[in-house]
Amino acid sequence: MSVYSASVTAPVNIATLKYWGKRDKELNLPTNSSISVTLSQKDLRTLTTASASSTFKQDELYLNGKLESLESARTQACLGDLRKLRSELESQDDKLEKLSQFKLRIVSENNFPTAAGLASSAAGFAALVYAIAKLYELPQDMSELSKIARKGSGSACRSLFGGFVAWEMGDLENGQDSKAVEVAPVEHWPTLKAAILVVSDDKKDTPSTSGMQATVKTSDLFQHRIKEVVPQRFDEMKQSILNKDFNKFGELTMRDSNSFHAVCLDSYPPIFYLNDTSKKIIKLIHKLNETEGEIIAAYTFDAGPNAVIYYDEANEAKVLGLIHTYFNQVDGWSKADTSKLSKLEIEGTDPEIYKGVSRIILTEIGQGPQITTESLQI
Amino acid sequence: MSVYSASVTAPVNIATLKYWGKRDKELNLPTNSSISVTLSQKDLRTLTTASASSTFKQDELYLNGKLESLESARTQACLGDLRKLRSELESQDDKLEKLSQFKLRIVSENNFPTAAGLASSAAGFAALVYAIAKLYELPQDMSELSKIARKGSGSACRSLFGGFVAWEMGDLENGQDSKAVEVAPVEHWPTLKAAILVVSDDKKDTPSTSGMQATVKTSDLFQHRIKEVVPQRFDEMKQSILNKDFNKFGELTMRDSNSFHAVCLDSYPPIFYLNDTSKKIIKLIHKLNETEGEIIAAYTFDAGPNAVIYYDEANEAKVLGLIHTYFNQVDGWSKADTSKLSKLEIEGTDPEIYKGVSRIILTEIGQGPQITTESLQI
Known part of the structure; x- marks a missing residue:
C-alpha cells in the first residue's frame, strides 16, 4: 500500500494586541486586528504528521496519542478548504495522485504539557493546516493558508509566521481579507525573550x-x-516593533492586556481571568519598571491567569533575576544560568507569591512552521 | 462661659451608579453624575457635636476620641463656607451672637468600627457640615449644604438625603450646580435592604x-x-427607582459596579479593588439570580473588596438564606431571625468562601441626617 505523508511543526503565539470578539462566528472573523509574537519551537511546538492513503477507511485525528473527533465544524472547514485546493490542482494535472479523495490520518503531539494551561489550539490548527498543505503540495503562501487555519481557531492564523505577526481583521463578509501577515521576522529583533509563569487556578475559566x-x-x-482604542494601538505597536522600541512596545502590550481584561470585567455577567496571583505579578512588573526608570519587562495575560513576561535579552539579568528571586522554588529553571541573575527584591512583595505559580517556561521569539524529517506514527 | 452647640447624625451612602473621576480636584467636581442609596443610621452613622465658644483657643476636631488635624484644604473649605454663611446672617441681624468668629470644637464618633473598611468620610463630612449648619442656624436647604459637604468628600454630598439620592454633576466651573437631590424618599421603597460583606484584605487599596x-x-x-455609558444609565436607574423595578435597578447596579472596576483595570498601571473573594461573591449572586430566573439580589463594590448586596425584603428568606448558608460562621447575624432563612446551596461554590469575609452587616435603606439630643463631650 502507498501512504503519502508530510510532517511539520508549528509554534505557539502570544498576542500583544489582543483578539477578543468575533464579527462572524462561523468564519472566525474578528472585530479587531491583533498582533502577536511567535514563540520558539524549541520550547513550545506542535508536531503533526498528515498522511493520506487509498487504504484509510476514514479521516482520523490522534492528539497526544488519543483518538479525537474530527467532527467539529471548525476542523471540517479546514479539511474542506484544503481538499478543495488539492482537487483544483488534480483537475489541472492528470498525473497527480487523487489525494483529495483519500481519507486523512493526522497525528499530532505537543512538546509541552497540556496541563500547563497554554492555549495549544493555535499551534495545533497551524500545524494541521500546514502539514496537509505540504502533503497536498499546495502552492498557496502562508497568508493564504492562514485564512484556512483561522477557520479552525482564530489565533491559529498568526502561528503561520515567525517573529512579529499581525492578523489583519479585513472588511469582507467572506473573510478573504482576514489573514495573518508578517510585521517583522525573528532576525529583526532576535533578542526578544519571554518568561511564562503558569499560574495555578482551581476554577474553570470561561471558554x-x-x-x-x-x-x-x-x-x-x-x-x-474595538473602534477607537485598538485601531490606533495597532499602528503604534507595529511602529514600536519596527523601531525595536521596547519601552513603547512594552507599554502598549501591558495597556492592551489590561484593556482586554477590562472589557471582560465589563461584560454581564462579568468574566474574570486574572486571579490574585496574576495581580501580584502585574504589580511586581510595574514596580520593577518604576525602579529601573524605564520599561524593561512587559506582562500580558490571555484568557486565563498565566502571565507571559516579554523582555529584551539585554535586561535578562534583571528581569529573570527578579522572577528568580521570587519564583526560584518553582520548576522550570534548568535551562537558565541562574548564577548570572541579579537578586532583586521589591518592597511589599508577598514572599509566598511563588505558591500561586506551578511552573516557569523560559523561551524567546521564534520561527514560523517548519517541515521536519521527524514523523509521528500511531 | 457660654458654649453653643448642635448635635446631629448622618448616614453612610453606597453608590449604585458610581462616582469615579474628578473634573476639578479642589472643588470635588465629578466627571459624571451618580446615584446612591442611603443606609439606615441604626446600623451605620456618624454622630457629631459641633460647639462654638469665645473661650475656645483654636478649632479642634476629635474623631472617635482622637484629636485629628483640621488643616486639610478640604476641611478648611467646608469650615470657610459655613462661617461665611453665618457671618452673612450676623451682618443682617445685630442680635445674633458672632459665632462665625468663635473657634469650633467638633466631636465625632462612628457607631461602626473603622476597621470594617467602610468609607466613613461620606457620613463624616455630611455630619460635620450639617452639625455646624444647625449650630449656625443656617437657612440653607439640604441641596445647598450638599455643595459644601461635597468639598469635604465628593460622595458626602449624597449623605445629606435619605432614600435614593442623585448627585447631579453640574456644568458650572464654580460647582454651584454640582449638588445632591432626592430621587425618592425612604417611604417610596422602604423594603429595600442591604447586606454588607466585609472582605478581608491584606493589601492596601489605592486611595x-x-x-x-x-x-x-x-x-x-x-x-x-462618562460620556456615553453613565448618562444613559443615570436616566434608566432613576426610572427603575421610581418604578420600584428591582429587576432593572439590580441589573443597572451590577453593570455599573463592573464598569467602574473595568475602568480601574484599564488604568495604567492598573488599579484592582476586587479580590478573589469579591469575585466569588459576584458569581454567587449571578448564580442565585439565574436559579431564580429574575434578579432578586444585586452586588456593588466601591473602591475596595467589600460587597454590598441590595435586595427587597420580599426576597429576604432567599437572599439572606444564601448568604447565611455560606457565611454563617461570620460575625454579624445576631439581628437576623435565621430560623426564617432558606438553606440555599449553589453548585460549584467554594465551601471555604467564608474565610475571606470578616463580618456581615445587615441593614436597610434609611433616612438622611437627623438632629439629636445625644451629644458628645471630650
Whole structure:
C-alpha cells in the first residue's frame, strides 16, 4: 500500500494586541486586528504528521496519542478548504495522485504539557493546516493558508509566521481579507525573550469563544475598545516593533492586556481571568519598571491567569533575576544560568507569591512552521 | 462661659451608579453624575457635636476620641463656607451672637468600627457640615449644604438625603450646580435592604482620590464610560427607582459596579479593588439570580473588596438564606431571625468562601441626617 505523508511543526503565539470578539462566528472573523509574537519551537511546538492513503477507511485525528473527533465544524472547514485546493490542482494535472479523495490520518503531539494551561489550539490548527498543505503540495503562501487555519481557531492564523505577526481583521463578509501577515521576522529583533509563569487556578475559566460572544453582546465599553482604542494601538505597536522600541512596545502590550481584561470585567455577567496571583505579578512588573526608570519587562495575560513576561535579552539579568528571586522554588529553571541573575527584591512583595505559580517556561521569539524529517506514527 | 452647640447624625451612602473621576480636584467636581442609596443610621452613622465658644483657643476636631488635624484644604473649605454663611446672617441681624468668629470644637464618633473598611468620610463630612449648619442656624436647604459637604468628600454630598439620592454633576466651573437631590424618599421603597460583606484584605487599596486621577488620566475606556455609558444609565436607574423595578435597578447596579472596576483595570498601571473573594461573591449572586430566573439580589463594590448586596425584603428568606448558608460562621447575624432563612446551596461554590469575609452587616435603606439630643463631650 502507498501512504503519502508530510510532517511539520508549528509554534505557539502570544498576542500583544489582543483578539477578543468575533464579527462572524462561523468564519472566525474578528472585530479587531491583533498582533502577536511567535514563540520558539524549541520550547513550545506542535508536531503533526498528515498522511493520506487509498487504504484509510476514514479521516482520523490522534492528539497526544488519543483518538479525537474530527467532527467539529471548525476542523471540517479546514479539511474542506484544503481538499478543495488539492482537487483544483488534480483537475489541472492528470498525473497527480487523487489525494483529495483519500481519507486523512493526522497525528499530532505537543512538546509541552497540556496541563500547563497554554492555549495549544493555535499551534495545533497551524500545524494541521500546514502539514496537509505540504502533503497536498499546495502552492498557496502562508497568508493564504492562514485564512484556512483561522477557520479552525482564530489565533491559529498568526502561528503561520515567525517573529512579529499581525492578523489583519479585513472588511469582507467572506473573510478573504482576514489573514495573518508578517510585521517583522525573528532576525529583526532576535533578542526578544519571554518568561511564562503558569499560574495555578482551581476554577474553570470561561471558554474564550463564549467569553468573546458575551463581551460583544453585553459590554458597554467594548465598542469603544474595538473602534477607537485598538485601531490606533495597532499602528503604534507595529511602529514600536519596527523601531525595536521596547519601552513603547512594552507599554502598549501591558495597556492592551489590561484593556482586554477590562472589557471582560465589563461584560454581564462579568468574566474574570486574572486571579490574585496574576495581580501580584502585574504589580511586581510595574514596580520593577518604576525602579529601573524605564520599561524593561512587559506582562500580558490571555484568557486565563498565566502571565507571559516579554523582555529584551539585554535586561535578562534583571528581569529573570527578579522572577528568580521570587519564583526560584518553582520548576522550570534548568535551562537558565541562574548564577548570572541579579537578586532583586521589591518592597511589599508577598514572599509566598511563588505558591500561586506551578511552573516557569523560559523561551524567546521564534520561527514560523517548519517541515521536519521527524514523523509521528500511531 | 457660654458654649453653643448642635448635635446631629448622618448616614453612610453606597453608590449604585458610581462616582469615579474628578473634573476639578479642589472643588470635588465629578466627571459624571451618580446615584446612591442611603443606609439606615441604626446600623451605620456618624454622630457629631459641633460647639462654638469665645473661650475656645483654636478649632479642634476629635474623631472617635482622637484629636485629628483640621488643616486639610478640604476641611478648611467646608469650615470657610459655613462661617461665611453665618457671618452673612450676623451682618443682617445685630442680635445674633458672632459665632462665625468663635473657634469650633467638633466631636465625632462612628457607631461602626473603622476597621470594617467602610468609607466613613461620606457620613463624616455630611455630619460635620450639617452639625455646624444647625449650630449656625443656617437657612440653607439640604441641596445647598450638599455643595459644601461635597468639598469635604465628593460622595458626602449624597449623605445629606435619605432614600435614593442623585448627585447631579453640574456644568458650572464654580460647582454651584454640582449638588445632591432626592430621587425618592425612604417611604417610596422602604423594603429595600442591604447586606454588607466585609472582605478581608491584606493589601492596601489605592486611595480613591489618587485612583480617580489615574483613571481620568490614563484609561482609554474612561471617556466612553462618562460620556456615553453613565448618562444613559443615570436616566434608566432613576426610572427603575421610581418604578420600584428591582429587576432593572439590580441589573443597572451590577453593570455599573463592573464598569467602574473595568475602568480601574484599564488604568495604567492598573488599579484592582476586587479580590478573589469579591469575585466569588459576584458569581454567587449571578448564580442565585439565574436559579431564580429574575434578579432578586444585586452586588456593588466601591473602591475596595467589600460587597454590598441590595435586595427587597420580599426576597429576604432567599437572599439572606444564601448568604447565611455560606457565611454563617461570620460575625454579624445576631439581628437576623435565621430560623426564617432558606438553606440555599449553589453548585460549584467554594465551601471555604467564608474565610475571606470578616463580618456581615445587615441593614436597610434609611433616612438622611437627623438632629439629636445625644451629644458628645471630650
